[in-house]
Amino acid sequence: MKTFSDLGISPKLVKGLTELGIINPTEIQEQAIPVLLEKPTDFVGQAQTGTGKTAAYGLPMLELINASKNHVQALVLCPTRELAMQVSKQLFKFTKYSDKIFSETVYGGAQIDKQIKALQRPTHIIVATPGRLVDLMKKKVVDLTNVKTVVLDEADEMLSMGFKKDLDTILSALPATKNRWLFSATLPEGIRQIINSHLSSNAIKIKVSGKNVVNKKIEHKYILVEDADKLTTLLQYLKFKGKERGIVFCKTKNTTKTLAKQLIAKNISADAIHGDLLQKERDKVMRAFKNESLRILVATDLTARGIDVEDLAFVVHYELPSQDEFYTHRSGRTARAGKEGMSLAIVNSKELKQLRFFEKTLGISFSQIRQK
CATH class of the missing domain: 3.40.50.300 (P-loop containing nucleotide triphosphate hydrolases)
Incomplete structure:
Protein backbone atom coordinates (compact mmCIF):
# COMPACT_ATOMS: atom_id res chain seq x y z
CA MET A 1 0.00 0.00 0.00
CA ASN A 212 -14.09 2.13 -3.16
CA VAL A 213 -15.34 5.35 -1.64
CA VAL A 214 -16.66 4.39 1.79
CA ASN A 215 -14.36 4.79 4.78
CA LYS A 216 -13.20 1.30 5.79
CA LYS A 217 -13.29 2.22 9.49
CA ILE A 218 -17.10 2.57 9.45
CA GLU A 219 -19.21 -0.37 10.65
CA HIS A 220 -22.55 -0.63 8.82
CA LYS A 221 -25.55 -2.09 10.67
CA TYR A 222 -29.33 -2.06 10.37
CA ILE A 223 -32.40 -2.69 12.52
CA LEU A 224 -35.57 -3.96 10.82
CA VAL A 225 -38.76 -2.45 12.27
CA GLU A 226 -42.23 -1.26 11.32
CA ASP A 227 -42.53 2.49 10.64
CA ALA A 228 -44.59 2.94 13.83
CA ASP A 229 -41.69 1.55 15.90
CA LYS A 230 -38.88 3.67 14.40
CA LEU A 231 -38.96 6.36 17.10
CA THR A 232 -38.95 3.83 19.96
CA THR A 233 -36.07 1.96 18.31
CA LEU A 234 -34.07 5.18 17.89
CA LEU A 235 -34.65 6.12 21.53
CA GLN A 236 -33.46 2.68 22.66
CA TYR A 237 -30.33 2.99 20.54
CA LEU A 238 -29.52 6.48 21.84
CA LYS A 239 -29.98 5.21 25.42
CA PHE A 240 -27.63 2.31 24.68
CA LYS A 241 -24.98 4.71 23.32
CA GLY A 242 -24.91 6.60 26.62
CA LYS A 243 -23.28 10.02 26.23
CA GLU A 244 -21.79 9.34 22.78
CA ARG A 245 -22.63 11.94 20.15
CA GLY A 246 -23.94 11.59 16.61
CA ILE A 247 -26.09 12.81 13.74
CA VAL A 248 -29.55 11.46 12.83
CA PHE A 249 -30.42 11.87 9.15
CA CYS A 250 -33.87 12.38 7.61
CA LYS A 251 -34.91 12.94 3.99
CA THR A 252 -37.24 15.91 4.51
CA LYS A 253 -37.13 19.06 6.59
CA ASN A 254 -40.59 18.31 8.05
CA THR A 255 -39.44 14.94 9.41
CA THR A 256 -36.27 16.62 10.69
CA LYS A 257 -38.27 19.24 12.62
CA THR A 258 -40.72 16.69 14.03
CA LEU A 259 -38.06 14.20 15.10
CA ALA A 260 -35.99 16.86 16.86
CA LYS A 261 -39.07 17.91 18.88
CA GLN A 262 -39.79 14.26 19.75
CA LEU A 263 -36.23 13.72 20.99
CA ILE A 264 -36.28 16.94 23.04
CA ALA A 265 -39.60 15.80 24.58
CA LYS A 266 -37.79 12.66 25.76
CA ASN A 267 -35.10 14.78 27.46
CA ILE A 268 -32.47 14.13 24.80
CA SER A 269 -30.17 17.06 24.10
CA ALA A 270 -30.98 17.50 20.41
CA ASP A 271 -31.70 20.13 17.77
CA ALA A 272 -32.24 20.25 14.02
CA ILE A 273 -30.76 21.93 10.96
CA HIS A 274 -32.88 22.21 7.84
CA GLY A 275 -33.57 24.50 4.90
CA ASP A 276 -36.04 26.76 6.75
CA LEU A 277 -33.48 28.03 9.25
CA LEU A 278 -31.92 31.47 8.87
CA GLN A 279 -28.11 31.42 8.71
CA LYS A 280 -27.80 32.87 12.24
CA GLU A 281 -30.19 30.20 13.58
CA ARG A 282 -28.20 27.48 11.86
CA ASP A 283 -24.94 28.92 13.21
CA LYS A 284 -26.38 28.87 16.74
CA VAL A 285 -27.31 25.17 16.45
CA MET A 286 -23.92 24.25 14.97
CA ARG A 287 -22.04 26.15 17.70
CA ALA A 288 -24.00 24.25 20.35
CA PHE A 289 -23.26 20.94 18.63
CA LYS A 290 -19.55 21.64 18.19
CA ASN A 291 -19.06 22.78 21.80
CA GLU A 292 -20.88 19.61 22.93
CA SER A 293 -23.81 21.30 24.66
CA LEU A 294 -25.90 19.35 22.11
CA ARG A 295 -25.53 15.58 21.92
CA ILE A 296 -27.64 14.81 18.85
CA LEU A 297 -28.00 16.76 15.60
CA VAL A 298 -30.98 15.94 13.35
CA ALA A 299 -30.25 16.94 9.75
CA THR A 300 -31.25 16.69 6.12
CA ASP A 301 -28.71 15.68 3.47
CA LEU A 302 -28.18 19.13 1.95
CA THR A 303 -27.87 21.02 5.25
CA ALA A 304 -25.29 18.50 6.51
CA ARG A 305 -22.85 19.16 3.67
CA GLY A 306 -19.55 20.44 4.99
CA ILE A 307 -20.19 19.51 8.63
CA ASP A 308 -16.90 18.51 10.20
CA VAL A 309 -17.27 17.70 13.89
CA GLU A 310 -14.67 15.53 15.57
CA ASP A 311 -15.41 12.51 17.76
CA LEU A 312 -18.85 11.62 16.43
CA ALA A 313 -19.38 7.98 17.40
CA PHE A 314 -22.27 7.25 15.05
CA VAL A 315 -24.72 8.35 12.41
CA VAL A 316 -28.29 7.06 12.21
CA HIS A 317 -30.33 6.86 9.01
CA TYR A 318 -33.86 7.41 10.35
CA GLU A 319 -34.91 7.59 6.72
CA LEU A 320 -32.70 6.07 4.04
CA PRO A 321 -31.34 8.44 1.37
CA SER A 322 -32.40 8.00 -2.23
CA GLN A 323 -28.83 7.95 -3.61
CA ASP A 324 -25.70 5.97 -2.75
CA GLU A 325 -23.71 9.24 -2.85
CA PHE A 326 -25.82 10.59 0.01
CA TYR A 327 -25.25 7.42 2.02
CA THR A 328 -21.49 7.82 1.56
CA HIS A 329 -21.65 11.43 2.66
CA ARG A 330 -23.86 10.70 5.67
CA SER A 331 -21.79 7.80 6.96
CA GLY A 332 -18.60 9.81 6.41
CA ARG A 333 -19.56 12.20 9.21
CA THR A 334 -18.31 9.54 11.63
CA ALA A 335 -14.93 7.75 11.74
CA ARG A 336 -13.03 10.98 11.10
CA ALA A 337 -9.24 11.34 11.37
CA GLY A 338 -8.51 7.62 11.48
CA LYS A 339 -11.06 6.76 14.19
CA GLU A 340 -13.78 4.09 13.98
CA GLY A 341 -17.49 4.79 13.74
CA MET A 342 -20.94 3.27 13.35
CA SER A 343 -23.52 3.86 10.60
CA LEU A 344 -26.93 2.51 11.65
CA ALA A 345 -29.95 2.31 9.35
CA ILE A 346 -33.39 1.94 10.95
CA VAL A 347 -35.43 0.45 8.09
CA ASN A 348 -38.76 -1.13 7.28
CA SER A 349 -39.14 -4.18 5.05
CA LYS A 350 -39.55 -2.07 1.90
CA GLU A 351 -36.28 -0.22 2.58
CA LEU A 352 -34.30 -3.46 2.77
CA LYS A 353 -34.12 -3.44 -1.04
CA GLN A 354 -32.38 -0.04 -0.90
CA LEU A 355 -29.88 -1.40 1.62
CA ARG A 356 -28.99 -4.25 -0.72
CA PHE A 357 -28.51 -1.72 -3.52
CA PHE A 358 -26.06 0.26 -1.34
CA GLU A 359 -24.18 -2.95 -0.52
CA LYS A 360 -23.76 -3.70 -4.22
CA THR A 361 -22.87 -0.22 -5.47
CA LEU A 362 -20.66 0.81 -2.55
CA GLY A 363 -18.99 -2.52 -1.86
CA ILE A 364 -20.05 -2.59 1.79
CA SER A 365 -21.87 -5.09 3.98
CA PHE A 366 -24.66 -4.42 6.48
CA SER A 367 -25.07 -6.66 9.52
CA GLN A 368 -28.42 -6.86 11.29
CA ILE A 369 -28.97 -5.91 14.92
CA ARG A 370 -31.81 -8.12 16.15
CA GLN A 371 -33.98 -6.57 18.82
CA LYS A 372 -34.51 -8.52 22.00
Missing part, protein backbone atom coordinates in the same frame (compact mmCIF):
# COMPACT_ATOMS: atom_id res chain seq x y z
CA LYS A 2 1.38 3.41 -0.99
CA THR A 3 2.13 6.23 1.42
CA PHE A 4 1.88 10.00 0.94
CA SER A 5 5.69 10.13 0.76
CA ASP A 6 5.52 7.71 -2.19
CA LEU A 7 3.17 10.18 -3.94
CA GLY A 8 5.67 13.05 -3.57
CA ILE A 9 4.31 14.86 -0.52
CA SER A 10 7.04 16.59 1.54
CA PRO A 11 8.05 15.23 4.99
CA LYS A 12 6.67 18.26 6.87
CA LEU A 13 3.18 17.80 5.39
CA VAL A 14 3.37 14.04 5.92
CA LYS A 15 4.16 14.69 9.59
CA GLY A 16 1.00 16.78 9.89
CA LEU A 17 -1.06 14.08 8.16
CA THR A 18 0.36 11.36 10.43
CA GLU A 19 -0.63 13.34 13.51
CA LEU A 20 -4.18 13.49 12.13
CA GLY A 21 -4.20 9.71 11.69
CA ILE A 22 -4.12 9.99 7.90
CA ILE A 23 -1.53 7.38 6.90
CA ASN A 24 -2.51 5.78 3.61
CA PRO A 25 -3.99 7.69 0.65
CA THR A 26 -7.48 6.97 -0.69
CA GLU A 27 -7.93 6.04 -4.33
CA ILE A 28 -8.63 9.59 -5.55
CA GLN A 29 -5.60 10.86 -3.56
CA GLU A 30 -3.35 8.13 -4.94
CA GLN A 31 -4.37 8.89 -8.52
CA ALA A 32 -4.62 12.69 -8.37
CA ILE A 33 -1.67 13.83 -6.23
CA PRO A 34 1.21 12.66 -8.48
CA VAL A 35 -0.53 14.14 -11.55
CA LEU A 36 -1.14 17.51 -9.87
CA LEU A 37 2.43 17.69 -8.54
CA GLU A 38 4.16 16.72 -11.79
CA LYS A 39 3.53 19.87 -13.85
CA PRO A 40 0.96 22.65 -14.36
CA THR A 41 -2.20 21.04 -15.67
CA ASP A 42 -5.96 21.27 -15.94
CA PHE A 43 -7.64 18.38 -14.17
CA VAL A 44 -11.09 16.81 -13.72
CA GLY A 45 -11.52 14.43 -10.80
CA GLN A 46 -14.83 12.59 -10.57
CA ALA A 47 -15.32 11.09 -7.12
CA GLN A 48 -18.13 10.88 -4.61
CA THR A 49 -18.35 13.02 -1.50
CA GLY A 50 -16.41 11.51 1.38
CA THR A 51 -13.52 10.10 -0.67
CA GLY A 52 -10.84 12.49 0.59
CA LYS A 53 -11.00 15.07 -2.19
CA THR A 54 -9.78 17.91 0.07
CA ALA A 55 -6.40 16.24 0.57
CA ALA A 56 -6.34 15.12 -3.08
CA TYR A 57 -6.18 18.75 -4.23
CA GLY A 58 -5.17 20.45 -0.98
CA LEU A 59 -1.81 18.74 -0.54
CA PRO A 60 -0.54 19.47 -4.10
CA MET A 61 -1.88 23.02 -3.81
CA LEU A 62 0.03 23.57 -0.55
CA GLU A 63 3.21 22.17 -2.13
CA LEU A 64 2.92 24.77 -4.90
CA ILE A 65 2.53 27.77 -2.55
CA ASN A 66 5.57 30.01 -2.10
CA ALA A 67 5.15 31.03 1.55
CA SER A 68 7.69 33.87 1.21
CA LYS A 69 5.41 35.76 -1.20
CA ASN A 70 2.53 37.51 0.55
CA HIS A 71 -0.04 37.49 -2.22
CA VAL A 72 -2.96 35.23 -3.14
CA GLN A 73 -1.63 32.26 -5.10
CA ALA A 74 -4.52 29.79 -4.91
CA LEU A 75 -8.30 29.89 -4.86
CA VAL A 76 -10.73 27.17 -3.71
CA LEU A 77 -14.41 27.55 -4.60
CA CYS A 78 -17.01 25.66 -2.53
CA PRO A 79 -20.83 25.48 -2.71
CA THR A 80 -21.54 26.19 0.97
CA ARG A 81 -20.21 28.21 3.85
CA GLU A 82 -19.79 25.02 5.91
CA LEU A 83 -17.69 23.25 3.28
CA ALA A 84 -15.54 26.37 2.79
CA MET A 85 -14.87 26.52 6.54
CA GLN A 86 -14.13 22.79 6.66
CA VAL A 87 -11.64 23.07 3.78
CA SER A 88 -9.83 25.97 5.47
CA LYS A 89 -9.68 24.04 8.73
CA GLN A 90 -8.18 20.99 7.04
CA LEU A 91 -5.58 23.03 5.15
CA PHE A 92 -4.57 24.63 8.46
CA LYS A 93 -4.17 21.21 10.10
CA PHE A 94 -2.15 19.85 7.19
CA THR A 95 0.41 22.68 7.55
CA LYS A 96 1.09 22.33 11.28
CA TYR A 97 4.76 21.49 10.69
CA SER A 98 5.35 23.26 7.36
CA ASP A 99 6.01 26.90 6.42
CA LYS A 100 3.25 29.27 7.50
CA ILE A 101 0.68 29.34 4.72
CA PHE A 102 -2.20 31.72 5.39
CA SER A 103 -5.72 31.20 4.08
CA GLU A 104 -8.86 33.31 4.42
CA THR A 105 -12.43 32.06 4.14
CA VAL A 106 -15.10 34.29 2.59
CA TYR A 107 -18.79 33.45 2.24
CA GLY A 108 -22.22 35.02 2.10
CA GLY A 109 -24.35 35.61 5.17
CA ALA A 110 -21.47 37.26 7.07
CA GLN A 111 -20.36 40.90 7.28
CA ILE A 112 -18.43 41.69 4.12
CA ASP A 113 -16.50 44.54 5.80
CA LYS A 114 -14.86 42.09 8.22
CA GLN A 115 -13.91 39.82 5.33
CA ILE A 116 -12.42 42.76 3.41
CA LYS A 117 -10.33 43.67 6.46
CA ALA A 118 -9.16 40.06 6.85
CA LEU A 119 -8.04 39.96 3.21
CA GLN A 120 -5.70 42.87 3.88
CA ARG A 121 -3.52 40.51 5.92
CA PRO A 122 -0.95 38.31 4.15
CA THR A 123 -3.04 35.70 2.34
CA HIS A 124 -1.83 32.81 0.19
CA ILE A 125 -5.11 30.93 -0.31
CA ILE A 126 -8.70 32.16 -0.49
CA VAL A 127 -11.44 29.61 0.17
CA ALA A 128 -14.73 31.11 -1.02
CA THR A 129 -18.32 30.60 -1.99
CA PRO A 130 -18.77 31.93 -5.56
CA GLY A 131 -21.37 34.59 -4.80
CA ARG A 132 -19.36 36.29 -2.07
CA LEU A 133 -16.15 36.18 -4.12
CA VAL A 134 -17.92 37.93 -7.02
CA ASP A 135 -19.13 40.59 -4.55
CA LEU A 136 -15.54 41.17 -3.44
CA MET A 137 -14.32 41.30 -7.04
CA LYS A 138 -16.95 43.95 -7.87
CA LYS A 139 -15.74 46.03 -4.94
CA LYS A 140 -12.17 45.63 -6.24
CA VAL A 141 -10.94 44.60 -2.80
CA VAL A 142 -9.46 41.21 -3.75
CA ASP A 143 -6.41 40.77 -5.97
CA LEU A 144 -6.47 37.56 -8.03
CA THR A 145 -3.80 38.52 -10.56
CA ASN A 146 -1.22 36.14 -9.06
CA VAL A 147 -3.53 33.14 -8.67
CA LYS A 148 -1.81 30.13 -10.25
CA THR A 149 -4.18 27.41 -8.97
CA VAL A 150 -7.97 27.42 -8.82
CA VAL A 151 -10.01 24.51 -7.48
CA LEU A 152 -13.73 23.88 -7.95
CA ASP A 153 -14.76 21.62 -5.07
CA GLU A 154 -18.11 19.81 -5.39
CA ALA A 155 -18.66 21.55 -8.71
CA ASP A 156 -21.99 19.82 -9.36
CA GLU A 157 -23.36 21.16 -6.06
CA MET A 158 -22.30 24.71 -6.99
CA LEU A 159 -24.14 24.25 -10.26
CA SER A 160 -27.31 22.93 -8.61
CA MET A 161 -27.27 25.92 -6.24
CA GLY A 162 -27.31 28.35 -9.18
CA PHE A 163 -23.67 29.48 -9.19
CA LYS A 164 -22.87 28.84 -12.88
CA LYS A 165 -22.87 32.53 -13.84
CA ASP A 166 -20.62 33.38 -10.87
CA LEU A 167 -18.24 30.53 -11.77
CA ASP A 168 -18.01 31.83 -15.35
CA THR A 169 -17.28 35.33 -14.02
CA ILE A 170 -14.55 34.13 -11.65
CA LEU A 171 -12.84 31.73 -14.08
CA SER A 172 -12.85 34.36 -16.85
CA ALA A 173 -11.03 36.75 -14.50
CA LEU A 174 -8.09 34.36 -13.94
CA PRO A 175 -6.01 34.53 -17.13
CA ALA A 176 -2.72 33.73 -15.36
CA THR A 177 -3.98 30.49 -13.82
CA LYS A 178 -1.78 27.51 -14.71
CA ASN A 179 -3.77 24.91 -12.77
CA ARG A 180 -7.55 24.56 -13.03
CA TRP A 181 -8.70 21.59 -10.98
CA LEU A 182 -12.36 20.55 -10.92
CA PHE A 183 -13.70 17.93 -8.52
CA SER A 184 -17.27 16.68 -8.81
CA ALA A 185 -19.34 13.63 -7.90
CA THR A 186 -21.22 13.86 -11.19
CA LEU A 187 -20.63 15.56 -14.54
CA PRO A 188 -23.97 16.98 -15.71
CA GLU A 189 -24.22 19.08 -18.87
CA GLY A 190 -23.60 22.35 -17.01
CA ILE A 191 -20.33 21.02 -15.60
CA ARG A 192 -19.28 19.84 -19.06
CA GLN A 193 -19.91 23.37 -20.35
CA ILE A 194 -17.63 24.79 -17.65
CA ILE A 195 -14.95 22.22 -18.53
CA ASN A 196 -15.21 23.05 -22.24
CA SER A 197 -15.20 26.81 -21.63
CA HIS A 198 -12.57 27.18 -18.93
CA LEU A 199 -10.30 24.10 -18.97
CA SER A 200 -7.88 23.14 -21.71
CA SER A 201 -8.88 20.45 -24.19
CA ASN A 202 -6.11 18.16 -22.92
CA ALA A 203 -7.22 18.34 -19.27
CA ILE A 204 -6.43 15.11 -17.43
CA LYS A 205 -9.55 13.24 -16.32
CA ILE A 206 -9.69 10.68 -13.50
CA LYS A 207 -12.79 8.85 -12.29
CA VAL A 208 -12.89 6.88 -9.05
CA SER A 209 -15.32 3.95 -8.98
CA GLY A 210 -18.11 4.11 -6.41
CA LYS A 211 -17.31 0.81 -4.70
